[in-house]
Amino acid sequence: MSNNAERQQIPIREGMMNIPSSERENGRLLGSKCNDCHELFFIERQICENCNGQNLETVALSTKGKLYAFTVMYYPAPPPYQAPDPFEPYGVGWIELPEGLVLYSLLTENDPQKLKVGMDMELRIECLRQDDNGNDIMVSKYRPVEVG
Amino acid sequence: MEDVVIAGVGMHPFGRYPDKDPEDLAIDAILKALADANISYKDIEYVLAGKVVIPKEGMGIDLMMKIGMTGVPINQVNAMCATGGAMLELARNAIHSGACEVVLVYGFDKHKGMFEELGEPWQNILGMKASPIAFATVAQKYMSDYGATEEDFARVAVKAHKNGANNPNALFQNIISVEDVLNSPMVAYPLHLYNFCTPDDGAAAAIVCSKKAAKKFGIKDPITIAATCMQTAQYPPPVLEPSNQYSVCMNSGEGIPVTKLAAQKAFEMAGIGPEDVDVAEVQDTESAHELVHIEQLGFCQPGEAFRLLRDGEFDIGGRLPINPSGGIQCKGEPPGASGLGQVCEIVWQMRGQAGKRQMSRRPRVGLCQVFGWNHVAAVTILKT
Known part of the structure; x- marks a missing residue:
């Protein structure tokens, strides 16, 4: 069990998310806010794309948003993408958050008939797979909010 | 400012040529463009070479060892799928600057599939x-x-x-x-x-020159950029x-x-x-x-x-x-x-x-x- 004690959950990209501390919680995606021009960005960064300012602070982003646009990919992407066996088509889309930021994300849903621009979406953080050290590699996806 | 014109164009058909070297495609397009303009490679004062996918470094410059070492400056351009347009702007600006009057722009590539590493x-x-x-x-x-x-x-x-x-x-x-x-x-x-x-292979070339140079070469119907x-x-x-x-x-x-x-x-x-x-x-x-x-x-x-x-x-x-x-x-x-x-x-x-x-x-x-x-x-x- 000693291995398990050291096992960690690691975001697939540093500065991308807060890992939930328990299974009851859902993590938050992280962004940067420019203190000079007030623009927002997904994922922590050092330089503002808009004003070139370097005075940015980390902010947690809303977990809910609306679907802005989407697609479903029916072929495996080229490497380094590792397709599951058997390959499953996967949904990707842009989510518009209440704070005015639109971010790009994997979706849990892969049936285009079940996706609609403007529908409510919520964040889900899940394990992609384990790395060589047995740590969980964590990724974010958005899923349609169940109605009713 | 003096007009800049296209004096000639040439193209190697786009398609799949597994047995042809990318340089062969480019040379074909260049020779066609020179023939179309009825000018000689020796008249070229500046060369712009566009390539995006071909992995071999320096290939735009290397090519000149096969068609004529005239000592002129050669630059390689990569603006992804906008490479052709980017080269035309550079060519026009070079002529307007007075640095040269006759520019060869050519682009060539062999593209097999999806780009592999576009994102982070x-x-x-x-x-x-x-x-x-x-x-x-x-x-x-x-x-x-x-x-x-x-x-x-x-x-x-x-x-x-x-x-x-x-x-x-x-x-x-x-x-x-x-x-x-x-x-x-x-x-x-x-x-x-x-x-x-569909990603494939091919090459295209154009001779870009000042209107004055076009007149000197006797080009009948130059097309103005x-x-x-x-x-x-x-x-x-x-x-x-x-x-x-x-x-x-x-x-x-x-x-x-x-x-x-x-x-x-x-x-x-x-x-x-x-x-x-x-x-x-x-x-x-x-x-x-x-x-x-x-x-x-x-x-x-x-x-x-x-x-x-x-x-x-x-x-x-x-x-x-x-x-x-x-x-x-x-x-x-x-x-x-x-x-x-x-x-x-x-x-x-x-x-x-x-x-x-x-x-x-x-x-x-x-x-x-x-x-x-x-x-x-x-x-x-x-x-x-």
């Missing part, structure tokens, strides 16, 4: 930045915003193949139907395989414009597409408007972007292009023929060469040399537009 590593591990995804998302939003259908996108491909069937320089020279497109496998919703351009403008993103970029972006803040408004920005500059430079254009070759990475680009260039309002296409306005016999060559949906896309491939088509249409796909009324104003990954576009306006 984590995005690529998750398969998020495969190029069909980015283009399909735009198509999906276009359908949702304006009520276009998969059939409308299929009609774009059908029109492309009607033209490409008459183009000996095209990879695909076959007629297809709306049903053929809809029955081809779905690649990324809502786009099918036949909606997409009335404008050529390369454009990159202006913050904020449009959310869906295919790029490495993983977020866009819309609090300061919606971004303006780079093609629209490039077109505005180019029309201003040329002193004309979209209504003056007789023919255009636009970046049709897939069928939906042909429509999107027609709108961004100002040929119609946003959301109108698919209806005009239904009415045949963009056919060779229509009000404004779009992609009479068949576009890269039929020619395939060697990204280093595709932009100059467009220029070849417009020049041939203007001279009445386009064979079976010749417009009945010879165009006097033509436009070429290329667009590439990470918010880069170039618009070139040619005039007889």
Whole structure:
């Protein structure tokens, strides 16, 4: 069990998310806010794309948003993408958050008939797979909010 | 400022040439362009070589050891799929600066499949930045915003193949139907395989020179480059414009597409408007972007292009023929060469040399537009 004690959950990209501390919680995606021009960005960064300012602070982003646009990919992407066996088509889309930021994300849903621009979406953080050290590699996806 | 003109063009047919070295493709296109202008390689004072995918470093420069070591400066250009337009702007500026009078621009490539590493590593591990995804998302939003259908996108491909069937320089020279497109496998919703351009091999070249030099060489019908403008993103970029972006803040408004920005500059430079254009070759990475680009260039309002296409306005016999060559949906896309491939088509249409796909009324104003990954576009306006 000693291995398990050291096992960690690691975001697939540093500065991308807060890992939930328990299974009851859902993590938050992280962004940067420019203190000079007030623009927002997904994922922590050092330089503002808009004003070139370097005075940015980390902010947690809303977990809910609306679907802005989407697609479903029916072929495996080229490497380094590792397709599951058997390959499953996967949904990707842009989510518009209440704070005015639109971010790009994997979706849990892969049936285009079940996706609609403007529908409510919520964040889900899940394990992609384990790395060589047995740590969980964590990724974010958005899923349609169940109605009713 | 003195006019800059195109004195000659040449193209190695786009297609698949596993047994040919990429340099052979380029040399073929260059020799054709020199012959077309009836000038000698020794007259070239500056060379721009475009390549995007070919992995060998220095290849644009190496090529000169095979066709003539004249000591002139040679630069390599890579602006992704906008490379051809980027080179024309550099050539025109070089001539305007007075540094030279005769420039060879050529592009060549061998492109096998999807680009492998467009995004950040984590995005690529998750398969998020495969190029069909980015283009399909735009198509999906276009359908949702304006009520276009998969059939409308299929009609774009059908029109492309009607033209490409008459183009000996095209990879695909076959007629297809709306049903053929809809029955081809779905690649990324809502786009099918036949909606997409195909990566392939090819080369194209143009001789660009001052009007004075053209006169000296006795070139009868030089074609004026009335404008050529390369454009990159202006913050904020449009959310869906295919790029490495993983977020866009819309609090300061919606971004303006780079093609629209490039077109505005180019029309201003040329002193004309979209209504003056007789023919255009636009970046049709897939069928939906042909429509999107027609709108961004100002040929119609946003959301109108698919209806005009239904009415045949963009056919060779229509009000404004779009992609009479068949576009890269039929020619395939060697990204280093595709932009100059467009220029070849417009020049041939203007001279009445386009064979079976010749417009009945010879165009006097033509436009070429290329667009590439990470918010880069170039618009070139040619005039007889």
